[in-house]
Amino acid sequence: MSEGERSEPSPLEGAFDEPAFVPYLAAGDPDFESSIEYVEALARGGADIIELGLPFSEPIAEGPTIQQAVVRSLEGGMTPERFFEFVEELDVDVPLVCMTYYNLIYQYGSEGEPPVRPFVERAAEVGIDGFVVPDLPAEEAGPLREACDEFGLDLVFIVAPTTRGDRLQRMMEQVSGYVYVQARLGVTGARADVSDQTEESLARLAEYDVPKAVGFGISSGEQAADVVAAGADGVIVGSALVDIVADGVENDLPTAEVADRLESLARELKQGAVDGAQRRPRPEGT
Numbered sequence: 001m002s003e004g005e006r007s008e009p010s011p012l013e014g015a016f017d018e019p020a021f022v023p024y025l026a027a028g029d030p031d032f033e034s035s036i037e038y039v040e041a042l043a044r045g046g047a048d049i050i051e052l053g054l055p056f057s058e059p060i061a062e063g064p065t066i067q068q069a070v071v072r073s074l075e076g077g078m079t080p081e082r083f084f085e086f087v088e089e090l091d092v093d094v095p096l097v098c099m100t101y102y103n104l105i106y107q108y109g110s111e112g113e114p115p116v117r118p119f120v121e122r123a124a125e126v127g128i129d130g131f132v133v134p135d136l137p138a139e140e141a142g143p144l145r146e147a148c149d150e151f152g153l154d155l156v157f158i159v160a161p162t163t164r165g166d167r168l169q170r171m172m173e174q175v176s177g178y179v180y181v182q183a184r185l186g187v188t189g190a191r192a193d194v195s196d197q198t199e200e201s202l203a204r205l206a207e208y209d210v211p212k213a214v215g216f217g218i219s220s221g222e223q224a225a226d227v228v229a230a231g232a233d234g235v236i237v238g239s240a241l242v243d244i245v246a247d248g249v250e251n252d253l254p255t256a257e258v259a260d261r262l263e264s265l266a267r268e269l270k271q272g273a274v275d276g277a278q279r280r281p282r283p284e285g286t
Helices: 032-044 064-075 080-089 102-107 117-126 142-151 165-174 197-204 221-229 239-250 255-278
Strands: 020-026 050-053 096-099 130-132 154-156 179-182 212-215 234-237
Touching: 020 032, 020 064, 020 212, 020 239, 020 255, 032 050, 032 080, 032 255, 050 064, 050 080, 064 239, 080 117, 102 117, 117 142, 130 142, 142 154, 179 197, 197 212, 221 234, 221 255, 234 239, 234 255, 239 255
Parallel strands: 020 050, 020 234, 050 096, 096 130, 130 154, 179 212, 212 234
Antiparallel strands: none
């Protein structure tokens, strides 16, 4: 944990009182108003935390599904300030995480202002509870970590199957809220199986006292259950949900119909996470 660790759990940590379902959608995909309805549908479906993508023109960690969502969002007029307006308009009662790229955070604000701090301050004002920044190395995260500590926000790092040694230690010294455990190598995208790297990654992180949420490839309740049964504290799902939005765009479906489908899959994924906890081996003597 960082030096700015709070004495009480943050809203993100508190969301892991039971196995957490953490969905992702790109804010503004395919347009501002529809996207508001889609995010609110995820909350109704049982989301414990919602990751909102602030689109960047070069999303290096994303597969084709989310890249296309980013394009739709940008074409729909999404900008950092529009993103903050989006968050203010949301009617949800769950913690919100901004997932974006460091350039947008660094460039925000007026000339002469310290980098990073204005973005974090504005995010805190509108109700963001933390950040995931895929392209920010832990070695360079100090300024963002300090700003997050100042305004009471969490900083989530993505730990890949290959993250080990000093690099892993630096991440875990600065992470707060939860750690995003990448289930497999590569970019985001829904898969038909759960990676066998998941258990190994979770075992490598077992000594660290922070919730572990597994993402990259989860698309069904059954997979969510498998991941939680393997020891995860929660599941992160993006591409399977973005696929529903994309299908709505391609087939010109009513917004309400797409929202219903998102809510239904959210309920399945949340239930899968809860069911997975029941499959964990019970300690001897219980």
